[in-house]
Amino acid sequence: MSGPQRVKFYQTGTFTVGNRLLDVSVRSVQSDTTRNNSLNSGHRACQGCGEALGARYALDAAMRAVNGKLVVANATGCLEVFSTPYPESSWRVAWLHSLFANAAAVGTGMAAAMRVKGRHDVRVIAQGGDGGTVDIGFACLSGMFERNDDVLYICYDNEAYMNTGVQRSSATPAAARTATTPAVGEQPGNVFGQGKSVPLIAMAHGIPYTATASVCDLRDLEYKVEKAMGFRGARYIHVHVPCPLGWGCDTGDTLKVARLAAESGLFPIFEAEYGEITGRRPIRKQIPVDDYLKAQSRFAHLFKGKGDPARVAMIQAIADRNIRRFGLVQEGAPA
Amino acid sequence: MLKQCEGSQAVAEAIGLCRPQVICAYPITPQTHIVEGLGSLVKSGKLANCEYINVESEFAAMSVAIGASAAGARAYTATASQGILYMAEAVYNAGGLGLPIVMTVGNRSIGAPINIWNDHTDSMALRDAGWIQLFAEDNQEAVDLHIQAFKLAEELSVPVMVCMDGFILTHAYDRVDIPTQEQVDAFLPPYEPRQVVDPDDPVTIGAMVGPEAFMEVRYLAHAKQLQALERIPELAVEFKQKFGRDSGGLIREYRADDAETIVVGLGSVNGTIKDVVDDMRKDGVKIGNVSIGSFRPFPTAALNKALGKAKRIITIEKSLSVGIGGNVSHNLRMALPDRNTTVYTVIAGLGGRPITRASLKKVFKSALDGALEPVSFLDLNLGVVERQLERERLARRTGPAAEAILRDLSAAPATAH
Numbered sequence: 001m002s003g004p005q006r007v008k009f010y011q012t013g014t015f016t017v018g019n020r021l022l023d024v025s026v027r028s029v030q031s032d033t034t035r036n037n038s039l040n041s042g043h044r045a046c047q048g049c050g051e052a053l054g055a056r057y058a059l060d061a062a063m064r065a066v067n068g069k070l071v072v073a074n075a076t077g078c079l080e081v082f083s084t085p086y087p088e089s090s091w092r093v094a095w096l097h098s099l100f101a102n103a104a105a106v107g108t109g110m111a112a113a114m115r116v117k118g119r120h121d122v123r124v125i126a127q128g129g130d131g132g133t134v135d136i137g138f139a140c141l142s143g144m145f146e147r148n149d150d151v152l153y154i155c156y157d158n159e160a161y162m163n164t165g166v167q168r169s170s171a172t173p174a175a176a177r178t179a180t181t182p183a184v185g186e187q188p189g190n191v192f193g194q195g196k197s198v199p200l201i202a203m204a205h206g207i208p209y210t211a212t213a214s215v216c217d218l219r220d221l222e223y224k225v226e227k228a229m230g231f232r233g234a235r236y237i238h239v240h241v242p243c244p245l246g247w248g249c250d251t252g253d254t255l256k257v258a259r260l261a262a263e264s265g266l267f268p269i270f271e272a273e274y275g276e277i278t279g280r281r282p283i284r285k286q287i288p289v290d291d292y293l294k295a296q297s298r299f300a301h302l303f304k305g306k307g308d309p310a311r312v313a314m315i316q317a318i319a320d321r322n323i324r325r326f327g328l329v330q331e332g333a334p335a
Numbered sequence: 336m337l338k339q340c341e342g343s344q345a346v347a348e349a350i351g352l353c354r355p356q357v358i359c360a361y362p363i364t365p366q367t368h369i370v371e372g373l374g375s376l377v378k379s380g381k382l383a384n385c386e387y388i389n390v391e392s393e394f395a396a397m398s399v400a401i402g403a404s405a406a407g408a409r410a411y412t413a414t415a416s417q418g419i420l421y422m423a424e425a426v427y428n429a430g431g432l433g434l435p436i437v438m439t440v441g442n443r444s445i446g447a448p449i450n451i452w453n454d455h456t457d458s459m460a461l462r463d464a465g466w467i468q469l470f471a472e473d474n475q476e477a478v479d480l481h482i483q484a485f486k487l488a489e490e491l492s493v494p495v496m497v498c499m500d501g502f503i504l505t506h507a508y509d510r511v512d513i514p515t516q517e518q519v520d521a522f523l524p525p526y527e528p529r530q531v532v533d534p535d536d537p538v539t540i541g542a543m544v545g546p547e548a549f550m551e552v553r554y555l556a557h558a559k560q561l562q563a564l565e566r567i568p569e570l571a572v573e574f575k576q577k578f579g580r581d582s583g584g585l586i587r588e589y590r591a592d593d594a595e596t597i598v599v600g601l602g603s604v605n606g607t608i609k610d611v612v613d614d615m616r617k618d619g620v621k622i623g624n625v626s627i628g629s630f631r632p633f634p635t636a637a638l639n640k641a642l643g644k645a646k647r648i649i650t651i652e653k654s655l656s657v658g659i660g661g662n663v664s665h666n667l668r669m670a671l672p673d674r675n676t677t678v679y680t681v682i683a684g685l686g687g688r689p690i691t692r693a694s695l696k697k698v699f700k701s702a703l704d705g706a707l708e709p710v711s712f713l714d715l716n717l718g719v720v721e722r723q724l725e726r727e728r729l730a731r732r733t734g735p736a737a738e739a740i741l742r743d744l745s746a747a748p749a750t751a752h
Binding site for chain 2: 071080105143
């Protein structure tokens, strides 16, 4: 090298960019020019949509894993609405939308049909947003889990009902402002101490595979989808997908915000088999939750004027607990 | 094969002969024995190549059936009462998607107050969901209608509900001729879906449709039901050729040719009505019966032909359209362009209240005398109702009506029924 410019060979040895410099066997699905483009361009998702990104990566990875023998059941929600405005469709997979609450059960039915027709090569994915999964679709999801039906369910979690205009779901984090948890009153935003972890509930069903993932690490998402397709029975992947519109972050910051969620510990990334945690995505350098919260206007009330340090500290405690609980920061790692 | 068995068991055997590939089972009285019977058939291996799925709700039952049917499997489920309301959204969805699912409804009332006994409130609540609704008069017909239902559903790509009266049919032990597998196979070909969710030919099903095309989609659902108006009688003829008995069809007439008074009903109550018709015919009363076998599509033309000459029509209805009266009579008016025909709506048998020959005869005579109200309630205990209304006039907070009425009934012995 000569001249003043320092060239960083950051492409090699990482999985985030420059896949084509890697050996073919370790390249990402998306770097493959023959990828399926399962969710093709032309759809109506908002700029910076995390869900569209997650769904595209997840389904392309699944399609590669099963040699294109895939059928998909989709819950009502953003993903369904923005992808299939009649008479157009962005889906390059066999795809069925039935209702908001029943994607998991429709997946069960598809899997049963394929089994009875002797088409054991055809695999089933059911997918939906957090509303269709953790709230209204929860009963069907739990039924599918407990019967161990051969369905991979993917939840794209953007932490509220975005399709109807940002209302609170049981995946909405504490203090977040939504249209139904407005930033007014003594305790603005969503209530503390509510909500549920569907990944942990999935694990409690003892299903073969459960994982969380984030669009901040798309390579990890691809890996988990491919891994999930290696199992038979009920599987669950919960993908964190920022929604710039609902979260009030810059449309160019989707991945950054997702990364801050993961690296603060607020969204723990792990995987589990048969109810036991088998892997976690370590946090190399834990960042304070403030960095994550400040990037989004849904938490702006926590920092207005004198701010609300007490409740920010409560959110920090949630992140710290996640880190302890899932062992996200490894000892000896740089602080 | 002739046998004496419970209606539910007979239906389970008939369904088994139709070679369903996916059965979704969720218990609800009085339908439960059907899915239990099917469970035994699958588990014992007598019904091969069938996935029997114990789901967690009726909503899931219909949803699993939707997925299975869309992926090309012959799908079946059964429900009743609260169950059909719990799955209501999915019932409409299956109708909208045109999936040829067959579902038995063991007709039962809807709470509150909770009541497990027979009436038609449940299937009436879903009459506009885009499903064909067939009503069985007896257990033989319940068996036969299911066999016809799969064929009808799959030919037209429309789901079919076979409605049979809870307990009165589902739990009645009766003589039933169960066809052979060869007979059913010769009548009902394997399911060949028109469109299917298949990775080898990927399509998008269930897209969002806006105002530009929604009307057309709904109209097509209507057009399919109109096609069924032609296909249902044809299927009954084909069925007779193969199985040697009359079953199905749009309507069934009994001594209606010269009748001045025709009593119209759905389901098993027609048996009681026919007994009363025979009885009154002995006294020279020109009375007959028309049983509506297909409530959706509604056989307007056939009813017009059968009822057009009658002076008065009495509908015996096991559901109450609260605030107006009858569902059947309301529909029936479409078949009667002559406004001079008197139509009496008799709400009867709600929540399993027995419909006796004596009560029917009394109400028919009252109609003949011109003394019957346009909407009346068979064997309604007016005293109880009036005392409750009086209590409500006197005190704003009277508590739940059902409990007050039960207290009233235990204090003063009931009169009628």
